[in-house]
Amino acid sequence: MTRKTVRIAMNGVTGRMGYRQHLVRSILALREQGGLDLGDGTVLWPEPILLGRREHALRQIADRHGLAHVSTDVDAVLADPTVDVYFDAQVTSAREGSLRKAIAAGKHVYTEKPTATGLDGALELARLAHGRGVRHGVVQDKIFLPGLIKLKRLVDGGFFGRILSVRGEFGYWVFEGDWQSAQRPSWNYRAEDGGGIVVDMFPHWEYVLHELFGRVKSVQALATTHVPQRWDERGKPYDATADDAAYGIFELEGGVIAQINSSWTVRVNRDELVEFQVDGTEGSAVAGLRKCRAQHRGATPKPVWNPDVPATEAFREQWQEVPDNAHFDNGFKAQWELFLSHVHADTPYRWDLLAGARGVQLAELGLKSSAEGRRIDVPEITL
Structure with a gap:
């Protein structure tokens, strides 16, 4: 069995949904079960990088769960070539700009909804991701x-x-x-x-x-x-x-x-x-x-x-x-598993940024x- 680390920049984990459902009940739950078995001899090991504006709050969460990586510098994290996925659970008004940066940096993106404050912005995100060739998904829990x-x-x-x-x-x-x-x-x-x-x-x-x-x-x-x-x-x-x-x-x-x-x-x-x-x-x-x-x-x-x-x-x-x-299983975790499998094993996945744009x-x-x-x-x- 080969273990492959997938580094996930998680923006917005100090909020209720980002912390409880996405970090604790999804990513950390995957780590507790030993990673995500892709069925081909590969196990994905998620390594979260906690992003946000309040460093003290991020470090409290990291210390509570024994995590090593915390940052308030989104641009620096997106510039890191070892980061595979950017996840966004910020307030809606901050989401579109961050997703644009992540797509431009060539990161696969997974995001809460709504993906943007208007349809034009949501469609543009889908087009940018498609043009950049990155995998993209929207939480539809x-x-x-x-x-x-x-x-x-x-x-x-x-x-x-x-x-x-x-x-x-x-x-x-x-x-x-x-x-x-x-x-x-x-x-x-x-x-x-x-x-x-x-x-x-x-x-x-x-x-x-x-x-x-x-x-x-x-x-x-x-x-x-x-x-x-x-x-x-x-x-x-x-x-x-x-x-x-x-x-x-x-x-x-x-x-x-x-x-x-x-x-x-x-x-x-x-x-x-x-x-x-x-x-x-x-x-x-x-x-x-x-x-x-x-x-x-x-x-x-x-x-x-x-x-x-x-x-x-x-x-x-x-x-x-x-x-x-x-x-x-927990619905958020189940969709995370499908998205990570899509990113690393090219399994089918239909809940993408275009689906998110329909919601907007x-x-x-x-x-x-x-x-x-x-x-x-x-x-x-x-x-």
């Missing part, structure tokens, strides 16, 4: 969740018959930050810093809908700011200039209609923080982060509307749990739809 893997299994197996509609509910109450601390950083609620739930979540909905049901053909959305004032990490009040809730209707290829509500101002009355209900002529299913329940046509009850008497049926108990039938496009058109109060077509984009 939701499709690697156990609940959606099970849902995809039902779709691929023809369980639904003709799929009619998709209903999605996502969100939770994010505290304003005055009497209880907020669970999300304050920049999420400032449009000038790249915040907003449309920018954050519509790229997710694009790839979930695209992968499972078909390309989004049109969008009609209403984005709003329900909570106009919040308190930042220092306890100071600020004006929330970005949308904290969005209500979208998406028309998909093949005639499927999807409705998805996204909100940071909703209290949870569902089993999981995100759930999708899919209804088809032959059956229906409800999928969350981990679980998926289904009801076939032959097992569908016949409710009768009668508001004069209390309901006697326990409707939620009439659905069947979809079994795991497999071991589900949907967010951009969703905001335009909300501003203009109309449905907007979503054209196909290419390099």
